Amino acid sequence: MRGRDKRCDAIRSTGRVRIFPTKLLKHGEPMSEDLARPTPLAPAYDPAQVEDTWYAWWEGRRLFHAEPDPTRKSFTVVIPPPNITGMLTMGHVLNNTLQDVFVRWHRMRGENAVWIPGTDHAGIATQTVVEKALKKDEGKSRHDLGREEFLRRVWEWRGKYGDIIVRQLRKLGVSCDWDRTVFTMDPELSVAVREVFIRLYRKGLVYRGKRIINWDPVSHTALSDEEVVFKEQQGKLWHIRYPVMIDGRPSTDAFLVVATTRPETMLGDTAVAVHPEDERYQKYIGHTVFLPLMEREIPIVADTYVERGFGTGVVKITPAHDPNDFAVAERHGLPRINVMNVDASINEEGGVYAGLDRYDARARIVADLEVGGFLEKIEDYTHSVGFSDRTDVPVEPYLSDQWFVAMQSLAEPALGVVRDGVVKFYPERWVKTYEHWMTNIRDWTISRQLWWGHRIPVFYCDACGWQDALQEHPAACPACGVGGVRQDEDVLDTWFSSWLWPFSVHHWPKDSLDLRTFYPSSVLVTGPDIIFFWVARMIMAGLEFMPDIPLPDGSPRTEAKDLVPFHDVYFTSIIRDEKGRKMSKSLGNSPDPLDVIAEYGADALRFTVAYLAPLGQDVLFSTKKCEIGRNFANKLWNAGRFLLMNKEKVEADGWSFRDGAWHASDGSVEPASADMPLEDRWILSRLHETTAALHETMDKYRVNDMAKALYEFVWHDYCDWYIELIKERLYSNDAGVRRETLARALGVYDAMLRLLHPIMPFITEEIWHKVEPGREEASLMTQRLPEADHAVIDASAVMEMTFLQSLVEGVRTIQGEMNVPAGKTCDVVINCHDESQLRVVRENTHFLERLARIGAIDAAVGAARPRLSASTVVAGADVFVPLEGLIDITVERQRLTKEIERVTGLLKGIDSKLGNAKFVGNAPEDVVAREKEKQSSFRTMLDKLHTNLQSLEND
């Protein structure tokens, strides 16, 4: 550990607020007068002291709230609703930081920005959580309670815990319009869900059918595909002989051998299949085989699904226990025999094996096959098996009745709007993924065998066979008037409410100004993993269900751009840990964002995440990286602290600073002078260049570029150079100069705060309130963002400043290399390239003196090199630093030689380029011109370097 860290650790352990130089503490001396003097801001920024306060202040004043206003441009974002079972993860942090940056940015551009929050009922996840608690606390299952009571308990649970995530989000600083908070199972949203179901039902797009689903034999529920995790398993491949039937009896020497990983499912076999072009088996197609153990005769069918090269090229077909077999059976009209109970034990269809667990049955069956001589061989085989994400048991493919949505007709228009760019994807490459899925779309299984969710609004009359989809449960059968009516037992897939989210949050199907105005939303921010489950389906739903709702002016909504749910989709990065692994609960590699916020502050976390997340690339995150944001916040804080310390001094003379100008005690306003010194013209140029870049990057959703541009400007331009440059003026004897300087520095700082606010809302609000009095009732979040004014950009100021910076760096380098003691200044002789350069040097000698510990500067065109000087060449000027007694000739010789080598190399490259007729002939003129310019400047540089080296040798 380095000394500095040791010192700091000792100090940190005493408390984090103030860090003092060790010397003072070590000697036990009282703090010096100067350090003890109260300053407007503490030396180190402490986010914990301000963040909650500001959030409550914003929320209390309803600053996040927006009302529809057709006369203004709306900027709408609808949150991807977190699950009510959810806890804030790094994924949420990234996703919601981005949304908040967008929303705050557009709000500060004067748009009517609204961000609609809400939560998702998360069918399986929530039901599982509540069931677990029920089991643990009362030892009961949901069946013990019954449906009604169980649902009451779930609602109770959601009342207690369902908004934890939403409260956690507030810690991040998100500017959601909490007045508009909705929940997917709110009464009005449930109306929307039923309405959509009914409309699709009437159109014939919702239908009931049989399908193989993922069955969890422990929790007795169907699982969605995304709740099944595949794991590599060491298994066996059993080769079983199915005797061919010849003349009505099983052959004793002709077999079709099937290879299977699941011999127990043979109880439900209704065919064997071969590839239609497989020469080995073609003669058997249309014949039958004898199914061992069950002693059934089953057909041999031909289907291209069979892979000739795999196994034996013969597949047993078990339609009720394998999705592919099910499809084969559909094509060939084969019967389906379900041989399992809901707990995956063998049912009565399994003959003597009935009642056995699936794995016990497997052992018995294999043994019996062996005995019967039907087992040809057993091979070791590694394959992947689907496990339940919830209970960690192998999922059983299971045949059951389910509800489906026919997707074809919905998908086609939804594909079109993405292809045509009505909905734009960022990054664009996801369009391909989307197209692939949409052109191979399968019908959507929307029923779930759960209790928690929107119950399928289909009603049946057992007396007369009536069936219909309705909003309300009818008291008696509308058809026969006699029978009682029962509702379908299943609930809808959670995504069935999610796909309506962009308009159900505005209480569709009810027409309202909210819905008319705030739909469609501007940008959706979500992960690419749910492009199919959610994004695609929302687009379909918008196109299908929104044409009824007029535009704000009452005209019909017909154009695709008004029907789609959002115009842009921003696909976020995936947050991984340092080793590149996905963050997950089971790995325990996901830091708790609340801990991170407590340690570093929400602004630091937000900035870091935005800074690290380029559009479309994964992010390797570790808590330590939040130092980027924390240090940056601290830098900003201290720059503000410096300005405010100086402001206090001016105010002590009776002046006050309001609206960006100084007011004298008599109330008169001090006008800003028209002539600005170089550093002011330069920093304003840089500010406007940066502002232009920020607007550009935000339009392209390149948030990391935006964060970098801000970082660069604040830290390097403003703090490293500008503040150092103005210190001289701030300490001037002329009070007018001090005020003028500070006013301009504060002006630029104010612009910085605005530009930073969307990404770091807390610290900027905190400082902004301290900069000027009279802001008690105002908020930075509703101020306007600066716009770039290209007229302010002063190219010559930028050039001059760049030159001066190079001079400073050149001298510093020499001082560093020659180990010039820190307290010592050096004189400098500058041989300027021309008169205008000389003028710049003369006008700014004070900078050079201040920033590079320079004593006297002797500048002239043609100035001679003093003896025993170290030298460097900057923009065609020689910079000589006479170092009699300090110079190490060897080091200096090495430096110059190395430099000569470097420039020689560069020049060689350019020479050969320009010597190449093809280059000169083909390259654009400006490129050639630039090369020529470089060539001449490198030549003069090289000449000078050679001369200076020669002189050094002569010393």
Added chain:
RNA sequence: GGGUUCUUAGCUCAGUUGGUUAGAGCGCUACCUUGACAUGGUAGAGGUCACAGGUUCGACUCCUGUAGAACCCACCA
């Protein structure tokens, strides 16, 4: 098997239509308590841009192939 993406400094990553002296942060080395900031400052070391071809006057950037990594989809019984 199909698709997408990635490989640039010790580490994590930028590099937006091909023309830069290839950048940043962290880490490393040396120096620094000078009135905002040691959560800081200054300087420095460190890269044949995975590899091999090709296109081009010119390739980190475009094309092809190879090797490695990741993700998504479909999963072969």
